[in-house]
Amino acid sequence: xxxxxxxxxxxxxxxxxxxxxxxxxxxxxxxxxxxxxxxxxxxxxxxxxxxxxxxxxxxxxxxxxxxxxxxxxxxxxxxxxxxxxxxxxxxxxxxxxxxxxxxxxxxxxxxxxxxxxxxxxxxxxxxxxxxxxxxxxxxxxxxxxxxxxxxxxxxxxxxxxxxxxxxxxxxxxxxxxxxxxxxxxxxxxxxxxxxxxxxxxxxxxxxxxxxxxxxxxxxxxxxxxxxxxxxxxxxxxxxxxxxxxxxxxxxxxxxxxxxxxxxxxxxxxxxx
Amino acid sequence: xxxxxxxxxxxxxxxxxxxxxxxxxxxxxxxxxxxxxxxxxxxxxxxxxxxxxxxxxxxxxxxxxxxxxxxxxxxxxxxxxxxxxxxxxxxxxxxxxxxxxxxxxxxxxxxxxxxxxxxxxxxxxxxxxxxxxxxxxxxxxxxxxxxxxxxxxxxxxxxxxxxxxxxxxxxxxxxxxxxxxxxxxxxxxxxxxxx
Numbered sequence: 126x127x128x129x130x131x132x133x134x135x136x137x138x139x140x141x142x143x144x145x146x147x148x149x150x151x152x153x154x155x156x157x158x159x160x161x162x163x164x165x166x167x168x169x170x171x172x173x174x175x176x177x178x179x180x181x182x183x184x185x186x187x188x189x190x191x192x193x194x195x196x197x198x199x200x201x202x203x204x205x206x207x208x209x210x211x212x213x214x215x216x217x218x219x220x221x222x223x224x225x226x227x228x229x230x231x232x233x234x235x236x237x238x239x240x241x242x243x244x245x246x247x248x249x250x251x252x253x254x255x256x257x258x259x260x261x262x263x264x265x266x267x268x269x270x271x272x273x274x275x276x277x278x279x280x281x282x283x284x285x286x287x288x289x290x291x292x293x294x295x296x297x298x299x300x301x302x303x304x305x306x307x308x309x310x311x312x313x314x315x316x317x318x319x320x321x322x323x324x325x326x327x328x329x330x331x332x333x334x335x336x337x338x339x340x341x342x343x344x345x346x347x348x349x350x351x352x353x354x355x356x357x358x359x360x361x362x363x364x365x366x367x368x369x370x371x372x373x374x375x376x377x378x379x380x381x382x383x384x385x386x387x388x389x390x391x392x393x394x395x396x397x
Numbered sequence: 398x399x400x401x402x403x404x405x406x407x408x409x410x411x412x413x414x415x416x417x418x419x420x421x422x423x424x425x426x427x428x429x430x431x432x433x434x435x436x437x438x439x440x441x442x443x444x445x446x447x448x449x450x451x452x453x454x455x456x457x458x459x460x461x462x463x464x465x466x467x468x469x470x471x472x473x474x475x476x477x478x479x480x481x482x483x484x485x486x487x488x489x490x491x492x493x494x495x496x497x498x499x500x501x502x503x504x505x506x507x508x509x510x511x512x513x514x515x516x517x518x519x520x521x522x523x524x525x526x527x528x529x530x531x532x533x534x535x536x537x538x539x540x541x542x543x544x545x546x547x548x549x550x551x552x553x554x555x556x557x558x559x560x561x562x563x564x565x566x567x568x569x570x571x572x573x574x575x576x577x578x579x580x581x582x583x584x585x586x587x588x589x590x591x592x
């Protein structure tokens with residue numbers, strides 16, 4: 126009986142999902158926080174096809190069944206992702222929790238999702254009939270809401286490696302372990318021949334979805350370091366305007382100020 | 398396994414049978430089950446012994462272990478993965494049993510403190526925890542001991558910092574962390590060759 130809901134192949138899982146609305150269960154650590162009794166889970170841990178980590182020249186691909194523990198242990202995991210994952214929860218959670226689950230669950234506080242936003246990752250969705258790649262920014266429709274159809278499964282996350290080198294990750298929590306982020310931050314900046322070649326800031330736990338604003342970052346991209354320094358105040362003011370923190374246990378004003386401080390520190394450190 | 402009759406609630410009934418069919422324990426799911434509940438049969442190895450449990454696959458393993466299988470060494474602290482009191486080993490890997498659905502454990506090996514306490518490794522931890530007075534109220538200790546086992550089996554000679562990371566998901570509200578860390582460090586020396 127149980128085998129029906131613990132498929133051992135992706136095709137079998139997708140076939141189940143084509144016929145019945147099931148809740149995909151990867152690590153379960155977000156799902157089980159709620160009293161889950163009666164939820165129709167389809168357990169994914171037995172599907173070998175979802176357990177792969179692929180390190181390509183330009184991208185790092187994480188299968189939906191890969192746990193944080195496995196990501197931490199893998200030699201090719203990008204340092205930014207490793208640093209963020211090492212600070213997620215505690216060993217017992219990291220032993221089963223997955224990056225894909227963190228993304229698909231669509232909590233605004235997922236530190237794994239934050240990294241994927243900053244890196245402009247793509248989410249791979251499969252159904253029995255279809256396959257598509259969705260940019261992470263288009264994957265979310267709001268807090269807890271994604272474009273995943275009931276018959277689809279997130280099968281992998283594709284993280285472009287191009288801009289990950291010059292990263293900064295910061296997590297502001299109440300304690301070191303088992304801390305749900307009050308604010309989490311990723312800054313990516315690449316400078317080539319004294320020109321800002323790439324810039325991406327992303328803030329987690331602030332809005333319903335990770336705050337990432339490519340249009341604001343574009344204000345500095347293409348500028349020389351000197352010109353970017355001159356435009357920095359205008360850039361930070363645009364972020365000030367853009368960030369609208371949702372109300373939470375920790376005050377919105379505080380979290381907004383932390384975001385702006387992190388942004389200012391990152392920009393001034395990098396531009397000198 | 399003694400024969401016990403669970404109290405009657407609304408909802409599905411979970412039957413637990415030992416593989417040897419020596420005795421049957423009947424218990425009731427701890428929470429009222431939704432009407433749509435699909436009872437499934439889940440077989441796994443629990444503390445070295447094959448068991449079959451029937452019930453809602455989305456039930457918390459914590460509840461299954463404590464309420465249906467009567468393994469009360471698995472402590473319930475928070476039910477949301479924040480405290481580590483319900484830690485168990487799932488195929489040798491430390492997990493919070495409140496964060497695991499019963500349907501997930503089919504075909505796996507589950508070790509609780511009741512199973513672990515029969516091992517030579519436990520005897521070492523037992524002795525060092527006692528000597529260091531690492532046990533105060535005791536509620537976190539089953540989880541702490543299993544977290545120590547998970548750490549030492551992956552890293553037999555941890556640094557103090559690695560010990561603290563290893564138990565970072567296990568809260569001791571008596572705040573007796575230093576004695577616990579010392580006990581684990583002692584065990585890593587005294588249990589030389591065991592891990």
